[in-house]
Amino acid sequence: MPQTAAEVLPRIALTMGDPAGIGPELTARLLATPENLHKAEVYVLTDATELKAVAAEVGVDVPVADEPAPGHAVLVGSGLSGPPVQRRTVSKAAGERVMADLLKALNLYRTGVVDAIMFTPLNKASLHLAGMHEEDELRWFAKNLGYQGTTSELNFIPGLVTSRVTSHIPLKDVAARINADSVLAAIRLLDDVLKGSGIPAPRIAVCALNPHAGENGKFGREEIEHITPGVEAARAQGIEATGPHPCDTVFIKARNGDFDGVVTMYHDQGQIAMKLMGFDRGVTVQGGLPVPIATPSHGTAFEIVGKGVAHLGPSQHAYDLAVALGRRNRQNRR
DSSP states (O other), X not given: OOXXXXXXXXXXXXXXXXXXXXXXXXXXXXXXXXTHHHHSEEEESXXXXXXXXXXXXXXXXXXXXXXXXXXXXXXXXXXXXXXXXXXXXXXXXXXXXXXXXXXXXXXXXXXXXXXXXXXXXXOHHHHHHTTOOSSSHHHXXXXXXXXOSOOEXXXXXXXXXXXXXXXXXXXXXXXXXXXXHHHHHHHHHXXXXXXXXTOXXXXXXXXXXXXXXXXXXXXXXXIIIIIHHHHHHHHHTTOEEEEEEOTTTHHHHHHTTSOSEEXXXXXXXXXXXXXXXXXXXXXXXXXXXXXXXXXXXXXXXXXXXTSSOOOOHHHHHHHHXXXXXXXXXXXXXX
């Protein structure tokens, strides 16, 4: 009998992140949790030797199979074979392994094998040594997918999500990138992802750029000329968006449950608040791409590699989000 939509399991490509950091041990612990292997078909970019060694180090057992089977992971091999990478160290070799695995994960999506991708933490310095020179991973993903639509890093903590109109650019360039179209695009992207995560009618706050939301033009006109028209355009499309809100108070209201999501104008406007509210629970989604891609928001934590103390919470949240978005993506593709 054909599966119903509710019975269709999403298929997730899972990479071990930077092999020099805590990514491999987080991966093994995720896969050793029985519930996780019943939520999705998981295709892991490693081989049996590597996974067994990591699992033994952290004291867990990971059930594997050659084909998808309930409660088992499928090992599809790394995108790059070679000698082990030196741990706790920034290196070109680590960056090359990460990029090869991510390219293989993208190919698994292109060929219809998976519906979403999750990767454990990366190290930007190693990626740079290996040749990733885009603004961030999101632009690298978009380039390799040939995708030219709207993209934004989305940051999740339980109960709240942010998107950005601008991201990894100098502050001096932010105002020039803000216009009604870019504001509308960030609102629409956040609304779509929130709906995909299970919220039918998201409540979205949009930040101002200037102090006191510009105070009627006294401190800048971006709110009047660009941000307000973007919010109005979103509301005309049926999106429950409000603003521009002063950015020094909007996260207090969001923390109290008034909003499901906040659109910020630049990177730190949202990241400082989100990390204060939920650093140990944060997840980043590479928003706007045709394939959902999720990762924990923290780094590779070289100082605790192999000690068995890495907090699994953000990786678990990233996995659960990849499963939810992957399920929606698979249903849409079917």
